[in-house]
Amino acid sequence: xxxxxxxxxxxxxxxxxxxxxxxxxxxxxxxxxxxxxxxxxxxxxxxxxxxxxxxxxxxxxxxxxxxxxxxxxxxxxxxxxxxxxxxxxxxxxxxxxxxxxxxxxxxxxxxxxxxxxxxxxxxxxxxxxxxxxxxxxxxxxxxxxxxxxxxxxxxxxxxxxxxxxxxxxxxxxxxxxxxxxxxxxxxxxxxxxxxxxxxxxxxxxxxxxxxxxxxxxxxxxxxxxxxxxxxxxxxxxxxxxxxxxxxxxxxxxxxxxxxxxxxxxxxxxxxxxxxxxxxxx
Amino acid sequence: xxxxxxxxxxxxxxxxxxxxxxxxxxxxxxxxxxxxxxxxxxxxxxxxxxxxxxxxxxxxxxxxxxxxxxxxxxxxxxxxxxxxxxxxxxxxxxxxxxxxxxxxxxxxxxxxxxxxxxxxxxxxxxxxxxxxxxxxxxxxxxxxxxxxxxxxxxxxxxxxxxxxxxxxxxxxxxxxxxxxxxxx
Numbered sequence: 001x002x003x004x005x006x007x008x009x010x011x012x013x014x015x016x017x018x019x020x021x022x023x024x025x026x027x028x029x030x031x032x033x034x035x036x037x038x039x040x041x042x043x044x045x046x047x048x049x050x051x052x053x054x055x056x057x058x059x060x061x062x063x064x065x066x067x068x069x070x071x072x073x074x075x076x077x078x079x080x081x082x083x084x085x086x087x088x089x090x091x092x093x094x095x096x097x098x099x100x101x102x103x104x105x106x107x108x109x110x111x112x113x114x115x116x117x118x119x120x121x122x123x124x125x126x127x128x129x130x131x132x133x134x135x136x137x138x139x140x141x142x143x144x145x146x147x148x149x150x151x152x153x154x155x156x157x158x159x160x161x162x163x164x165x166x167x168x169x170x171x172x173x174x175x176x177x178x179x180x181x182x183x184x185x186x187x188x189x190x191x192x193x194x195x196x197x198x199x200x201x202x203x204x205x206x207x208x209x210x211x212x213x214x215x216x217x218x219x220x221x222x223x224x225x226x227x228x229x230x231x232x233x234x235x236x237x238x239x240x241x242x243x244x245x246x247x248x249x250x251x252x253x254x255x256x257x258x259x260x261x262x263x264x265x266x267x268x269x270x271x272x273x274x275x276x277x278x279x280x281x
Numbered sequence: 282x283x284x285x286x287x288x289x290x291x292x293x294x295x296x297x298x299x300x301x302x303x304x305x306x307x308x309x310x311x312x313x314x315x316x317x318x319x320x321x322x323x324x325x326x327x328x329x330x331x332x333x334x335x336x337x338x339x340x341x342x343x344x345x346x347x348x349x350x351x352x353x354x355x356x357x358x359x360x361x362x363x364x365x366x367x368x369x370x371x372x373x374x375x376x377x378x379x380x381x382x383x384x385x386x387x388x389x390x391x392x393x394x395x396x397x398x399x400x401x402x403x404x405x406x407x408x409x410x411x412x413x414x415x416x417x418x419x420x421x422x423x424x425x426x427x428x429x430x431x432x433x434x435x436x437x438x439x440x441x442x443x444x445x446x447x448x449x450x451x452x453x454x455x456x457x458x459x460x461x462x463x464x465x
Contacts, residue, residue: 182384184406243457
């Protein structure tokens with residue numbers, strides 16, 4: 001059965017998600033940050049984590065964005081193959097939602113039209129959209145605006161198969177250690193292992209949208225997530241990069257088949273404002 | 282230790298600040314980030330005057346979200362300071378005394394801090410809503426066409442920052458890491 005979805009509805013959902021993502025942190029992140037206050041040993045680190053709690057409260061109560069970098073709009077669209085869109089071009093509808101959301105929500109317009117000429121588009125479009133076609137008749141939208149303090153510290157490593165799991169660990173720890181205070185720790189670390197050059201990066205980005213505290217279903221990957229979180233926290237970077245036990249709240253890893261000659265590893269770092277909102281239409 | 286200071290940031294003030302101090306600033310800050318720094322440096326290269334009074338000034342590396350009606354500013358946390366590393370030494374040599382941002386700085390910037398008895402403060406990254414509450418007034422200075430990157434002059438009250446690089450070049454980030462990142 002073909003199900004029709006009007007693209008105007010997509011625009012409205014995206015608009016609301018822009019506001020929601022930038023003012024309320026998702027439950028998993030909220031819980032992880034509250035837990036971090038209890039775990040942190042450094043006095044200064046504790047103080048900063050408490051200020052982040054105050055920041056979240058003020059953002060929610062006074063409708064001030066949690067962070068002034070309200071991000072470039074990253075949208076994952078999982079579209080059921082039995083869905084038919086009507087009412088206009090889907091991509092235009094998504095961008096219209098971003099345009100409205102960022103204007104009406106008093107969000108910062110942080111997108112330039114050309115990477116070299118750098119003229120601000122003044123409406124935060126275009127969004128970065130990742131489409132996938134899946135079975136069913138639903139549309140699953142994940143809206144994850146991404147700030148660039150942490151995005152700039154993200155890395156991709158084209159390792160050799162012989163580097164193995166130890167090489168993966170070294171790559172992740174190198175990226176985090178180089179990022180240090182720049183990425184606004186405590187961070188969430190998204191890792192993509194496998195695929196090819198661009199697939200690894202998308203896997204890493206998508207890993208950031210997985211709830212903190214939820215682990216991979218693949219046993220060795222789940223173990224690797226836990227081990228790397230401990231190792232990242234042992235680096236001592238701490239809240240704000242000023243030293244402490246809480247450098248990361250989670251390491252989320254996604255994997256994919258790859259070529260016999262390769263072992264791509266992408267590390268997409270997100271700050272403590274790891275925004276991700278999910279809706280199913 | 283906790284310290285309270287007022288702008289302008291003079292030598293007497295920076296002489297008494299050490300890496301690790303938690304400092305509350307009251308007074309006037311200029312707000313400028315990437316595109317504004319690029320333009321300011323270009324105007325100097327063309328022999329023009331800077332649009333701001335740089336002597337003993339504090340520049341906050343920040344680009345706010347839009348203000349709601351009745352408020353001076355929107356969310357207003359620091360941006361990554363290293364992107365201003367290319368421009369900062371020139372401004373420090375012209376008399377700028379304080380930089381407020383987040384993240385590591387280059388050797389050239391640290392050298393310029395020592396040379397000019399200046400200071401680099403970090404504000405709490407990602408605490409834009411909280412920090413906006415310490416900003417009581419905001420006005421446009423120039424480069425309005427840059428949108429969120431325009432130069433602003435803001436009045437702050439007890440604006441919380443931490444001394445990362447002091448006038449002697451001590452670096453809190455390095456002290457905090459305590460060599461733990463070596464040998465990965």
